Amino acid sequence: MLLAVLPAVLATMAVSLVATRQSLDSVEAMIRANAQTTAYQIATAAEEPVRAEDRRALLNIARTGIAQSQVQQVRVWSVDGELLAEAHELGTEDVPGFLVTAPIPGAQGHPGGRVSLKASMKELVVARQKRWRDVLVSLVVALLAVLAAGAWAARRITAPVTRLGEALEKLGTGESTQVDVTGTPEIQRLLKGFNRSARALAGSHLEMQTRIREATAELARKNQQIERASQARMRLLAAASHDLRQPLHALTLLSEGLVSGETDPVRLQRIGHVRECVTSLDQLFSELLNLSQLDAGVLRPNWKRFALDQVFTNVSRDFRPVAEERGLRLVVRPTGLWVHSDFTMLSRILGNLVSNALRHTVTGGILVAARTRGSAVQIDVIDTGVGIPAELRERVFEEFYQADNLPQAAHRGESRGLGLGLATVRRLAHLLRTRIELKSVVGRGTCMRLRLKTCPPESPAQAAVVVNSEPVGRDSPD
Numbered sequence: 001m002l003l004a005v006l007p008a009v010l011a012t013m014a015v016s017l018v019a020t021r022q023s024l025d026s027v028e029a030m031i032r033a034n035a036q037t038t039a040y041q042i043a044t045a046a047e048e049p050v051r052a053e054d055r056r057a058l059l060n061i062a063r064t065g066i067a068q069s070q071v072q073q074v075r076v077w078s079v080d081g082e083l084l085a086e087a088h089e090l091g092t093e094d095v096p097g098f099l100v101t102a103p104i105p106g107a108q109g110h111p112g113g114r115v116s117l118k119a120s121m122k123e124l125v126v127a128r129q130k131r132w133r134d135v136l137v138s139l140v141v142a143l144l145a146v147l148a149a150g151a152w153a154a155r156r157i158t159a160p161v162t163r164l165g166e167a168l169e170k171l172g173t174g175e176s177t178q179v180d181v182t183g184t185p186e187i188q189r190l191l192k193g194f195n196r197s198a199r200a201l202a203g204s205h206l207e208m209q210t211r212i213r214e215a216t217a218e219l220a221r222k223n224q225q226i227e228r229a230s231q232a233r234m235r236l237l238a239a240a241s242h243d244l245r246q247p248l249h250a251l252t253l254l255s256e257g258l259v260s261g262e263t264d265p266v267r268l269q270r271i272g273h274v275r276e277c278v279t280s281l282d283q284l285f286s287e288l289l290n291l292s293q294l295d296a297g298v299l300r301p302n303w304k305r306f307a308l309d310q311v312f313t314n315v316s317r318d319f320r321p322v323a324e325e326r327g328l329r330l331v332v333r334p335t336g337l338w339v340h341s342d343f344t345m346l347s348r349i350l351g352n353l354v355s356n357a358l359r360h361t362v363t364g365g366i367l368v369a370a371r372t373r374g375s376a377v378q379i380d381v382i383d384t385g386v387g388i389p390a391e392l393r394e395r396v397f398e399e400f401y402q403a404d405n406l407p408q409a410a411h412r413g414e415s416r417g418l419g420l421g422l423a424t425v426r427r428l429a430h431l432l433r434t435r436i437e438l439k440s441v442v443g444r445g446t447c448m449r450l451r452l453k454t455c456p457p458e459s460p461a462q463a464a465v466v467v468n469s470e471p472v473g474r475d476s477p478d
Helices: 002-045 047-052 055-066 122-172 185-259 265-296 308-325 343-359 421-431 460-467
Strands: 071-078 083-088 097-105 111-120 304-307 329-332 338-341 365-373 376-383 437-441 445-455
Touching: 002 047, 002 055, 002 071, 002 097, 002 111, 002 122, 047 055, 047 097, 047 111, 055 071, 055 083, 071 097, 122 185, 185 265, 304 308, 308 329, 308 343, 308 365, 338 343, 343 365, 343 376, 343 421, 343 445
Parallel strands: 329 365
Antiparallel strands: 071 083, 071 111, 097 111, 304 338, 338 445, 365 376, 376 445, 437 445
8 A cells, every 4th residue: 555655646746836837926027017017007198198298198097007907006206206196095015015116218219217006906906815725636636536446456465364363263273265366466476375275284184083093993992902911910920829829829938848858969069059049939929029019900999098107117127137247237217206107008108119229239238217208208328339320210110121230249149129119019000099219329329219198197106105115226337
């Protein structure tokens, strides 16, 4: 619109100004020419009265002059500059006008005087007003015409572009759309190209949706197959673990019966190997049964309030002899804190963590401690073992994974374990609505941490018993 209107308006104004100026100059020149002609006529008529010095006749001639159109004042002057006659319209003394003069013919071609005539500018003012009014009207008409033409042109260009923008917005939301092909040839070409692209995009979108639905259905089928296979595997593991433990118990009893009364060292060694294999198989089946129960969702937490020292006492009693046998120190610091959790699951978590820490510690010891952190109880199991590299800190919680950074376990003649302890710990922690945090420095040790919800003791008497209980550890590991 601006490009269409502005040049046309400027051009119209320029042409109108030039034409108006020329017209007004022509009107002014015509008025001056008429006034000059009138002055010459009065000068010719005043020739004889001037010679005769007939002032009355000159006055009549002057009065006749002001009777002419646009003449406001007439004066007749002698050759010496004496005013011989004067006539003027009443009330025109201060009215603006312009003067013209004409010489009065005299003897032998010499001027006999002069006539001065004041002409009115009223006609010129009226002509100017009328001309400027005509110019203004013509500018308004031209501006309206240009605006109408510009609006039509802009609408012809912008209307298709606006429809194209709306269609693009719909296309962006995934809605199929088409636009009417109108406008200039260039706009039509653009709209046709958009319609072709929109149709192609709609076809691609439809094909993609079909493929997504097919892939989703296939994925759902595969997930169902995996879920059924996983459930079947867990049921198989649970059944196999439970059924195979009975012959394992029988093998244990038979191996113990073979030992009694046997004195041959070779046979005793073989019987010992058999008993070790049976013990490992029994441990493996126990861990598999526990994992299968956790994965199958059979186990549910038995939520209750209990003193944390009850769990710490069991851990100290069960693992202190093992630590002393290996030349390590196990320190379990007493605490008066109570937690809301499952006693058996928490005991298994701390037992697995302490057992794993003992297996990976050569010198120093293990510390088990608890402290409050806001509304939670933070339990730490800290060892001075070999540590866990950063790249293995997630893998150690996988089933049957064992880090290869503990060659010293073989030197003590100890079993390296089955790689199921930390996997069980993670699953139990999930059931208890917490998680295991691991911090480790290679060569210096590892810290396993979990947080539980704290709670007040069931009665003041029980709290006093816990506070006055004897410590279950003496020294902290280095």
